[in-house]
Amino acid sequence: MTSKTADIAILLAGKSHPQVSERVGREFRAIELGKGGLAALDEATRRAIRGAAVMARVDAAFVDALPALEIVSSFGVGYDHVDASYCASRNVMVTNTPDVLSEEVADTAVGLLINTVRELPRAENWLREGRWKNDGPYPLAPATLRGRHAGIFGLGRIGLAIARRLEAMGLAVSYHNRRPVEGVGYTYHGSLKEMAAAVDTLISVVPGSAATNKAVNANILKALGPDGVFINIGRGSTVDEPALIEALSTGIIRAAGLDVFADEPNVPEALLGLPNACLLPHVGSSTQHTRRAMADLVVDNLVSWFDNGTVLTPVPETAGRKRQ
Numbered sequence: 001m002t003s004k005t006a007d008i009a010i011l012l013a014g015k016s017h018p019q020v021s022e023r024v025g026r027e028f029r030a031i032e033l034g035k036g037g038l039a040a041l042d043e044a045t046r047r048a049i050r051g052a053a054v055m056a057r058v059d060a061a062f063v064d065a066l067p068a069l070e071i072v073s074s075f076g077v078g079y080d081h082v083d084a085s086y087c088a089s090r091n092v093m094v095t096n097t098p099d100v101l102s103e104e105v106a107d108t109a110v111g112l113l114i115n116t117v118r119e120l121p122r123a124e125n126w127l128r129e130g131r132w133k134n135d136g137p138y139p140l141a142p143a144t145l146r147g148r149h150a151g152i153f154g155l156g157r158i159g160l161a162i163a164r165r166l167e168a169m170g171l172a173v174s175y176h177n178r179r180p181v182e183g184v185g186y187t188y189h190g191s192l193k194e195m196a197a198a199v200d201t202l203i204s205v206v207p208g209s210a211a212t213n214k215a216v217n218a219n220i221l222k223a224l225g226p227d228g229v230f231i232n233i234g235r236g237s238t239v240d241e242p243a244l245i246e247a248l249s250t251g252i253i254r255a256a257g258l259d260v261f262a263d264e265p266n267v268p269e270a271l272l273g274l275p276n277a278c279l280l281p282h283v284g285s286s287t288q289h290t291r292r293a294m295a296d297l298v299v300d301n302l303v304s305w306f307d308n309g310t311v312l313t314p315v316p317e318t319a320g321r322k323r324q
C-alpha cells in the first residue's frame, strides 16, 4: 500500500477483474459495491468515495450519489454504459481501455468471419456427431472469402486492425465513418447504405451511441444483398435484431456472425435456431492476456489521477481535464 494514496476511497462497481480488485485494494481504500447498490452504503462512506473502477452502468443518479467523485475508470474501450457527458458536466473524469485490446478483438472478428463464411463450427459438429464416419464428408461450403469485398462500419482502432488483417488475406476493403481517415488507402463511403450496396461483407465495429442505434436495419441488409455476410463485433444496439432475423430467415442476406447482442446475455431464440447465424458470447477481448492489460490500464488511470492529476486514456468527453 503506498502511503500517498492508501486513504483514498475507490469504489469497485460491477464484476471487477481480479487484478483490478487486487491492485485497487493494494494502492487505495477499496470499497466493494454490493447487491444493495449505492443505497446500501452508509452516508460517510458514500461521501468519501473519490474514484470508481467500473464494469457497471454509471448514470446521473450514480454520479449525484457520490459528491466527492473525481474519476470513473471504466473497464473496456466501449463506454456506452457510462453517461460521459453528465460526468463532464459534473467535472468527473472518465477513462476507458483503448488500444490494449485492439489486436485481440480484431483476431476475434476475423475468426468469426471465417467461421461464418466457411461454416467451420458446423463442420466440427459434423465430425463430433460421427457424421463424417457415417455420412461422409461435410458438404462443400456454398460461400468463400475468395473475391469478397469487406465494408468496415467504424474504421477506428479496432476497425483498422481488422482492415489490415483482411487486406493481408486478399480481400478488398472499404469503410464508412462520419469522416474519412487520413492516410489510409481503403475506399471511403459517405453513407452506410452506399457502402452496404458496394460490398458483400459488412463488419460493424462502431461504438454504441444514439447515432449508431439500430443503424444496421432492414434497408442496410437489403442493400448488402443475398450473398451478404454481416459481422457484428461492436455493439448489439447498432443492429435492428428483428430485421436481422428476418433477413437471415428469408435469404435477404446469406449469413451473420455475431459477438454482441442487444440485450446481453439474452440472445433471441429465433437467432439460436438459425443455421446461418454464427454466435459468440461477447468474447472479443476475452483472453487472460488482454483482460490483464485492460485491468492494469483501469488501475493505472486511477493511480495517475491521484498521483499527478492527469490520466492515460481519457474518453473524448473529458479529454484535456486535470485534477483541480
Ligand code: NAP
Residues within 6 Å of the ligand: 077, 078, 079, 098, 099, 101, 105, 153, 154, 155, 156, 157, 158, 159, 176, 177, 178, 179, 180, 205, 206, 207, 208, 211, 212, 233, 234, 235, 259, 260, 282, 283, 284, 285, 286
Ligand atoms: P474507435 O477507435 O473510437 O473507433 C470507432 C470508429 O467508429 C471511429 O472510426 C469513428 O469514426 C466511427 N464512428 C463512431 N460513430 C459513428 C457514426 N455515428 N457513424 C459512422 N461511424 C462512426 O473505437 P475502437 O477502439 O475501435 O472500438 C470500437 C468499438 O468496438 C467500441 O466502442 C466497443 O463498442 C466495441 N468493442 C467490442 C468488443 C467485443 O468484445 N466485441 C471489444 C472491444 C470493443 P468517426 O468519429 O469519424 O465517425
Ligand code: 8YV
Residues within 6 Å of the ligand: 055, 075, 076, 077, 078, 079, 101, 282, 284, 285
Ligand atoms: C469487454 C468490450 O468484453 O472493450 C469493450 O468495449 O466490449 C469488451 O472488451 C467488455 O468491456 C467487458 O465487459
